[in-house]
Amino acid sequence: MFSFTGVAIASAFVASSMYAVTALPSGCDRTYVVQVNDTCDSICAANNVSSYQLSAVNSGVIDPNCYDIYPAETICLGITGQDCNVTYTMQSSDTCATIAAAASISLNTFLTNNPNVNPICSNIYPGETFCTSPTIYVNLTSSE
Ligand SMILES: *[C@@H]1O[C@H](CO)[C@@H](O)[C@H](O)[C@H]1NC(C)=O
Ligand SMILES: *[C@@H]1O[C@H](CO)[C@@H](O)[C@H](O)[C@H]1NC(C)=O
Ligand SMILES: *[C@@H]1O[C@H](CO)[C@@H](O)[C@H](O)[C@H]1NC(C)=O
Ligand SMILES: *[C@@H]1O[C@H](CO)[C@@H](O)[C@H](O)[C@H]1NC(C)=O
Numbered sequence: 568m569f570s571f572t573g574v575a576i577a578s579a580f581v582a583s584s585m586y587a588v589t590a591l592p593s594g595c596d597r598t599y600v601v602q603v604n605d606t607c608d609s610i611c612a613a614n615n616v617s618s619y620q621l622s623a624v625n626s627g628v629i630d631p632n633c634y635d636i637y638p639a640e641t642i643c644l645g646i647t648g649q650d651c652n653v654t655y656t657m658q659s660s661d662t663c664a665t666i667a668a669a670a671s672i673s674l675n676t677f678l679t680n681n682p683n684v685n686p687i688c689s690n691i692y693p694g695e696t697f698c699t700s701p702t703i704y705v706n707l708t709s710s711e
Contacts, residue, residue: 592624597644597652607633611696612656616644618695619683619705620651649705651680651698663688670699680705 591598599614607629611621622631624643629636636642645652655666663684667677678684680698682705684691691697698704 591641591643592646594646594648595624595643596647596650598641599644601636601638601640601642603638605636605638607636608694608696610636610642610644611654612694614644615652615654616696617651617654617681617698619681620645620649620698622683651700651702651704653698653700653702654696655699656696657691657693659693661691661693663691666697666699670701672699672701676701676703679703682707 597614597616599610601610607618607621610616611618621642621644622629624646629642644650653670655670657666663674663677667674670677677697677699678686678688680700680703684697
């Protein structure tokens with residue numbers, strides 16, 4: 568059974584280099600088909616995916632500024648075992664502290680699961696979506 572999976576992944580990889588069709592990352596447990604006028608922020612907010620996770624899962628597929636998503640493109644939203652689906656989309660009055668408190672998690676857990684946020688929390692913006700789960704999903708030593 569696992570060898571069939573390996574063959575399928577290998578074929579998808581060959582197809583992607585030949586036809587520029589994007590292969591989904593291995594272990595992808597949620598996918599989304601991009602619609603007209605979507606942005607990475609709107610996709611994250613509507614699908615319970617953090618900004619960090621969307622970017623990490625689609626590394627090499629979606630550029631960091633999200634200029635290159637296109638309608639009908641299928642993207643991955645999460646990878647099994649690393650898929651945080653408990654999220655919050657920032658409103659203008661929020662800070663990291665208020666978001667963490669509302670989710671009943673520590674600031675440290677918030678920052679661990681959202682490694683794109685700097686330690687003084689000065690680089691977040693309204694409309695950005697964060698993982699607010701008490702479970703730690705981000706393991707930079709194994710995934711980066
Ligand atoms: C996309 O955005 C444009 C400009 O705001 C709007 O005219 C158009 O109706 C939108 N299309 C869809 C499918 O939402
Ligand atoms: C997002 O999470 C909320 C609960 O926080 C849930 O009600 C909603 O159905 C989820 N949406 C998706 C697309 O999974
Ligand atoms: C998150 O994923 C788990 C496991 O797949 C599922 O049981 C749960 O309903 C999901 N929660 C939301 C808010 O989508
Ligand atoms: C995180 O990575 C370390 C080192 O590879 C590994 O030992 C550990 O099991 C990983 N933890 C999770 C939760 O993936």
